[in-house]
Amino acid sequence: MNVLQAAPGSAYFLDPSKPEIETHTLAVIVDNEPGVLARVIGLFSGRGYNIDSLTVSETQHEKHVSRITIVTSGTAAVIVQIKHQLERMVPVHSVADLTVQGQAITRELAMVKVAGTGEKRVEALRLADAFRARVIDAGTTSFIFEITGKSDKVEQFISLMVPLGLVEVARTGVAGITRGPEGMKE
Amino acid sequence: MATTEMTGAEIVLKALADQGVEHVFGYPGGAVLPIYDEIFQQEKVKHILVRHEQGATHMAEGYARSTGKCGVVLVTSGPGATNAVTGLTDALMDSIPMVCLTGQVPTHLIGNDAFQECDTVGITRPCTKHNYLVKDVNDLARILHEAFYVATHGRPGPVVVDIPKDVQFATGRYVGPKNIEHKTYRPKVKPDQNAIRAAVELIASAKRPVLYTGGGVINSGTTASKLLREFVALTNIPITSTLMGLGAYPASGKNWLGMLGMHGMYEANMAMHDCDVMINIGARFDDRITGRLNAFSPGSKKIHIDIDPSSINKTVRVDIPVVGDVAHALEDMIRVWKSKSLSLDKKAMDAWWKQIDGWRARDCLKYRKNADVIMPQYAIERLYELTKHMDTYITTEVGQHQMWAAQFYKFEDPNRWMTSGGLGTMGYGLPAAVGVQMAHPKSLVIDIAGDASVQMTAQEMSTAVQYRLPVKIFILNNQYMGMVRQWQQLLHGNRLSESYSEALPDFVKLAEAYGCVGIRCDKPADLDGKIKQMIETPHPVIFDCRVASLANCFPMIPSGKAHNEMLMGEDVPDEEVGTAIDAKGKMLV
């Protein structure tokens, strides 16, 4: 082989194949200490993983334990790697892949501000009713709806509001929990 | 547990002493002055004053790797902390236990862009195993002990503890190190016994097995190396190792195939490619090892023993994962192997060894000898021959000389070989040697260096002189960034962009300027005598070994290639390489 005529090479092996992408919801139990969220987010940005949604809140105040729910996407191997990378972080208690465990319920809350008058206003109210969105603020020219559900339901509602005068959306991101009597390992 | 009140700075020194720390590598500054004041007033912990904070981190790494203990670093805020970042990252990549204490501006000034303030925990978060900002002096002792626990347990790594100056002055409770672990962090050390049994059964059924061992064996401690040797003796399986695992199995052992990987031995890479069962013990399928992933050992079943689950199935899918510490896993495997009186298929093993001997006969490290110019390979061969009977530790910089050192210096024991593998930090070897010498004052400590790398941290010679640490800096001076040039020759059409070492200092004069001894050698015939002179010199030495400028490091798996597509020295004749060299370069030969 005449390497001297080879095309410019790389120091690394570049894999051109494009494997299938999956979306998973992970629940991560962590010590609620300074910097813990930065650590988790830094892991995702540093290693090039995706964050589609992230929510965090302290769930056990006495023990200073928080629960982070992350929706991420990647190949099956990458998802497993993400779980292991999270698990090895010092303040992480446990990680559950709710998507692999199946049986998980995920919900998201959105507040949707819509402004308009006449036909559009009536139509917005009618659709909100169909989606079981509540009116949490109303004026003569605007509404704020509160809608809870799976992300795709929220998504669909928002897209229906676009032609009806959508002004602003605030979403919480996804929270998830498994069905049945058992809790998550801590 | 007795609790006592003391200042934060006193707590730091007390905690270090209680952790058994004897040496701290550091550099003072405004934000750590209270701690330096305490250092002045005690005798248990010895402080080694470096010349640049990066030097302190590499010293701590060399110290740690050569002793199995945790290395300790102390630096000031701002520039002190940022200068330590390279060494922290190096320690993270190579799994070296280190605790680095950084000073910080007083808590009430944090976030104000105060003098010499930087976001140390923010900057070091991705380059440490864990880090802490201490906001309350009453947490300080616990955090310090926890930092040592985290740095040394599970997969080792660097931990930063950032201590604001007001916390150093404040008075608080001291608690001792007893019963301190971490409330959450519990690495799994003992492997699952079903996995062990499955692994042993798979090994016993193998016809062409190979052991692929790595830095994890060194991390696990000397018992792991002993058990590894026992397992090899028991099974007669051929064994290779990564750059990081050299010495775990003796190079003189009959089952030794030499290092594997990009610049590894032909027989080792061929055995990896053709094996039917691969047993990875404490190695992480690094890209310098695997080459083209989809051509990596295509026909084998793979066992992977690793303490870090995230190392398993990261790049290469394995059949039997064993999560746990190497020594524990080997102990279990030996016990199961013996209790079942297992043995490998004798006929198959004979055939396998015969094939391996065939590969060995290629003599892949062969190079053209030269009577007029010192070949770099020859220099390492002679260095090895003249030091092998001694109590020797070797460190390296990064480049061709590092690979030649790995190929031609033969290691019989663990913890004798210190090199920057994962990050590949030029400038690692000289301070690392200083750190090793601090831990082993009577031993012979040699940094096998390159002319470019050594200039990155050369100022630490001053540290060596100050503490009477007789390190030997053996520079393979080819007047090139040889490794860069080699890649440019092979992969970038011979365009030697910026890889010539222009305006090198006179290394002998440099040595003298530091108060060390300088030795120069440019003739093969003089080499032995001058190496002996270096060894006998009871002071730090810089040895300027003028070697052939254009030698390249083979064998080599060009990236993107498979293990059985190695490039041998004779595949790239000098004439072709020669066409790459301009008139100025040619004059150097």
Ligand SMILES: Cc1cc2nc3c(=O)[nH]c(=O)nc-3n(C[C@H](O)[C@H](O)[C@H](O)COP(=O)(O)OP(=O)(O)OC[C@H]3O[C@@H](n4cnc5c(N)ncnc54)[C@H](O)[C@@H]3O)c2cc1C
């Ligand atoms: C210029 C250059 C060229 C190089 N060429 C080569 C080459 O040709 N060949 C080569 O081998 N390397 C080469 N390297 C080094 C390479 O980049 C990697 O650093 C090296 O291969 C990694 O070694 P390792 O797999 O043993 O892993 P390490 O980085 O040593 O990691 C150790 C592994 O063991 C695990 N572990 C740690 N402690 C324990 C324990 N107690 N029990 C169980 N598991 C544990 C860790 O989780 C980790 O997965 C080169 C480097 C440079 C700079």
Ligand SMILES: Cc1ncc(C[n+]2csc(CCOP(=O)(O)OP(=O)(O)O)c2C)c(N)n1
């Ligand atoms: C800090 C740092 N910068 C750049 C590199 C890239 N690099 C790898 S090897 C090398 C050249 C090393 O030259 P020298 O020390 O003379 O060693 P030689 O290869 O000639 O033996 C360079 C620049 C590196 N590894 N580390």
Ligand SMILES: [Mg+2]
């Ligand atoms: Mg050089």
